[in-house]
Amino acid sequence: MPSMEQNGPRNTTQTRKQKPVLKLSNQPRCAADAISRREIVKKQRESLPIASVKERLVQEVKNHDVLIIVGETGSGKTTQLPQFLFNAGFCSNGKVIGITQPRRVAAITVAKRVAEECGVELGLKVGYSIRFDDKTSSSTRIKYMTDGLLLREALLDPYLSRYSVIIVDEAHERTVHTDVLLGLLKNVQRARLKSVIDHAVVSNKKASNGITKENEKGAECTNFLKQCQRKFPPLKLIIMSASLDARLFSEYFGGARAVHVEGRQHHVDIFYTLHAETDYVDAALITIFQIHLEEGPGDILVFLTGQEEIEGVERLVQEQLQKLPEESRKLVTAPIFSSLPSEQQMRVFMPAPAGHRKVILATNIAETSVTIPGIKYVIDPGFIKARSYDPVKGMESLIIIPTSKAQALQRSGRAGREGPGKCFRLYPESEFEKLEDSTKPEIKRCNLSNVILQLKALGVDDIIGFDFLEKPSRAAIQKSLEELFLLGALTDDCKLSDPVGHQMARLPLDPIYSKALILASQFNCLEEMLIAVSMLSVESIFYNPREKSEEAKTAKKCFASPDGDHLTLINVYRAADELLQKRRMELGIEKNEKNIKGKNEKILRKWCRENFINSRSLRHACDIHSQIRGHVEQMGLPISSCGDDTLQFRRCLAASFFLNAALKQPEGTYRALASGQVVQIHPTSVLHQSKVECVIFDELVQTSQKYIRNTTRIDYLWLTELAPHYYAMQG
Numbered sequence: 217m218p219s220m221e222q223n224g225p226r227n228t229t230q231t232r233k234q235k236p237v238l239k240l241s242n243q244p245r246c247a248a249d250a251i252s253r254r255e256i257v258k259k260q261r262e263s264l265p266i267a268s269v270k271e272r273l274v275q276e277v278k279n280h281d282v283l284i285i286v287g288e289t290g291s292g293k294t295t296q297l298p299q300f301l302f303n304a305g306f307c308s309n310g311k312v313i314g315i316t317q318p319r320r321v322a323a324i325t326v327a328k329r330v331a332e333e334c335g336v337e338l339g340l341k342v343g344y345s346i347r348f349d350d351k352t353s354s355s356t357r358i359k360y361m362t363d364g365l366l367l368r369e370a371l372l373d374p375y376l377s378r379y380s381v382i383i384v385d386e387a388h389e390r391t392v393h394t395d396v397l398l399g400l401l402k403n404v405q406r407a408r409l410k411s412v413i414d415h416a417v418v419s420n421k422k423a424s425n426g427i428t429k430e431n432e433k434g435a436e437c438t439n440f441l442k443q444c445q446r447k448f449p450p451l452k453l454i455i456m457s458a459s460l461d462a463r464l465f466s467e468y469f470g471g472a473r474a475v476h477v478e479g480r481q482h483h484v485d486i487f488y489t490l491h492a493e494t495d496y497v498d499a500a501l502i503t504i505f506q507i508h509l510e511e512g513p514g515d516i517l518v519f520l521t522g523q524e525e526i527e528g529v530e531r532l533v534q535e536q537l538q539k540l541p542e543e544s545r546k547l548v549t550a551p552i553f554s555s556l557p558s559e560q561q562m563r564v565f566m567p568a569p570a571g572h573r574k575v576i577l578a579t580n581i582a583e584t585s586v587t588i589p590g591i592k593y594v595i596d597p598g599f600i601k602a603r604s605y606d607p608v609k610g611m612e613s614l615i616i617i618p619t620s621k622a623q624a625l626q627r628s629g630r631a632g633r634e635g636p637g638k639c640f641r642l643y644p645e646s647e648f649e650k651l652e653d654s655t656k657p658e659i660k661r662c663n664l665s666n667v668i669l670q671l672k673a674l675g676v677d678d679i680i681g682f683d684f685l686e687k688p689s690r691a692a693i694q695k696s697l698e699e700l701f702l703l704g705a706l707t708d709d710c711k712l713s714d715p716v717g718h719q720m721a722r723l724p725l726d727p728i729y730s731k732a733l734i735l736a737s738q739f740n741c742l743e744e745m746l747i748a749v750s751m752l753s754v755e756s757i758f759y760n761p762r763e764k765s766e767e768a769k770t771a772k773k774c775f776a777s778p779d780g781d782h783l784t785l786i787n788v789y790r791a792a793d794e795l796l797q798k799r800r801m802e803l804g805i806e807k808n809e810k811n812i813k814g815k816n817e818k819i820l821r822k823w824c825r826e827n828f829i830n831s832r833s834l835r836h837a838c839d840i841h842s843q844i845r846g847h848v849e850q851m852g853l854p855i856s857s858c859g860d861d862t863l864q865f866r867r868c869l870a871a872s873f874f875l876n877a878a879l880k881q882p883e884g885t886y887r888a889l890a891s892g893q894v895v896q897i898h899p900t901s902v903l904h905q906s907k908v909e910c911v912i913f914d915e916l917v918q919t920s921q922k923y924i925r926n927t928t929r930i931d932y933l934w935l936t937e938l939a940p941h942y943y944a945m946q947g
């Protein structure tokens with residue numbers, strides 16, 4: 217283990233500026249380039265471990281309606297199997313092969329890669345579909361999507377009749393959507409089979425002029441069944457997982473067949489720190505530079521917990537680089553996290569410029585979901601950001617927790633894909649032994665109201681009796697049902713209410729956000745709520761670099777509303793929008809739309825930089841805004857603005873977020889009213905250190921303290937006025 221406190225770049229003092237830039241485009245520059253790239257891609261594909269078992273796999277899929285495929289990360293499961301099945305005729309009759317991913321970025325990057333491998337334009341034969349972004353067309357046959365999106369599709373098409381094959385990828389991740397999807401797919405398979413039998417019975421009757429059901433077992437009927445099955449092929453279900461234990465999935469599907477695809481793993485040296493690190497971000501930074509300055513060529517992959525942390529480390533790396541001698545600055549950064557705008561995602565897959573080293577700053581998305589070539593060094597601080605739910609208090613929070621052993625092993629494995637590698641775990645070896653074997657499935661540690669709402673909309677009324685892969689606790693189900701009832705989505709007898717419950721199920725948002733939008737149309741502030749919900753749907757609009765903290769604070773003050781963060785976020789959105797409107801008027805004469813868009817992008821980025829606004833997040837929020845606006849318009853909700861009467865908006869927040877209200881305590885902390893927990897207003901909130909009596913908040917985050925984030929001032933009395941069914945009950 218290199219000693220982590222020595223040779224830190226902070227000791228060096230040179231300050232000449234020159235940023236190495238990672239080329240954004242992977243477009244070949246000439247025909248020869250394109251041919252050689254095609255050749256490379258072809259060779260890469262042929263050398264993947266899965267290539268040698270292609271025929272066997274296709275046969276297994278033909279023979280079994282449910283198949284579990286376990287294979288090491290990088291063996292080619294996600295990119296190759298759908299192509300094998302396509303070529304084997306699984307898309308005849310215009311059917312589609314659907315592949316679900318737990319994460320948006322994985323769906324996008326893999327679809328792009330597969331489109332390239334097939335030599336087709338993205339969105340034609342190969343496409344992807346994720347919430348707020350659809351790149352598919354009627355000719356799409358291989359469709360990558362998030363697991364959540366397929367659940368939504370089932371609302372419109374309960375038989376998922378467009379699909380001949382559904383591949384549930386990354387099943388080991390056990391996201392709540394994956395778990396629910398598996399239950400749903402089990403039902404769909406059964407329902408499809410039933411429709412085949414029903415059809416056979418009807419046809420049989422017709423053909424033999426009313427032969428009764430007793431004859432169904434005869435040979436004639438079997439023939440009919442076969443014919444019908446050809447007409448209505450069963451849904452093939454493939455579950456892919458990187459974890460070696462396929463037992464749980466197999467048992468769930470009645471002893472379904474499981475096959476293993478061998479991977480190729482080189483030796484990885486594991487290093488631990490001698491002592492526990494107090495600041496793992498700092499330790500990661502030091503390790504990046506130690507590797508960069510002392511180790512041989514090869515890219516570095518660093519696992520961090522989220523966008524904010526990744527962008528912080530990215531800035532620190534850039535800063536430290538400026539302090540190094542010119543010849544040591546050949547290091548480029550490439551971030552990857554779930555909400556990264558799609559045009560920036562492919563950067564992680566691009567080779568660094570000649571002579572440079574690339575450092576990839578990733579969330580746990582790079583554990584198994586995406587395989588990035590060229591990695592020789594892995595830095596694993598040993599943490600993830602995870603959801604945690606307390607069903608007694610009804611509180612969901614985001615917490616940073618240690619990874620499991622399985623995750624640590626997956627992470628270190630990323631260093632040994634192409635040759636021997638090194639993994640630096642930023643904790644002592646004794647800590648590794650204390651880690652849980654595997655991560656608890658999300659369904660056992662999250663608020664279930666979203667899932668329950670969707671299941672109800674799918675006609676599953678008995679949630680407790682639903683055939684879950686692993687059942688969430690009865691307490692969690694009951695608490696979430698209660699929450700939905702309090703939000704007005706469910707009737708007394710636990711059915712979806714009309715119209716609110718049905719409207720809420722249609723919106724692809726957390727139930728509380730959906731409720732806020734529906735109510736906002738009555739409070740005449742839907743314009744404002746659309747912006748607020750979009751801005752809340754992205755991580756960290758503001759950023760605050762350590763070295764320019766004061767400047768950032770001053771910039772934020774220009775947008776700050778004394779009433780809280782929701783209005784502050786709206787101010788940011790509107791300021792950006794005004795800037796672009798103005799530009800549009802100035803450039804109105806210019807004909808070339810693309811040109812205008814490019815210039816606007818540049819201007820917006822500059823404006824964001826000057827105002828310490830995260831331009832990636834802002835753009836993402838704009839996309840979300842236009843999508844939700846579309847949904848809301850379709851639903852026929854009247855969209856109007858409350859103008860300067862922001863009281864209406866705050867009252868609307870109180871009416872919808874009443875379960876997230878907190879009251880100031882004499883000693884200065886706050887008490888969350890629903891759960892009784894003692895919390896503090898997050899330091900990034902404009903209401904931090906204010907003397908506001910009562911607030912509503914968007915989320916509870918737990919680090920060393922319990923913080924409430926994105927808060928807005930409300931009047932305590934509004935709660936009893938606007939949510940009497942809850943606050944009168946509370947007494």
Ligand code: CDP
Nearest residue numbers: 289290291292293294295296325329587589
């Ligand atoms: O799903 P699995 O982990 O088994 O592998 P995969 O995602 O199908 O990746 C197979 C190969 O494709 C890897 O070796 C990656 O290097 C490559 N790949 C890529 O170059 N670019 C992508 N966007 C995705 C995969």
Ligand code: MG
Nearest residue numbers: 293294584585
């Ligand atoms: Mg994969």
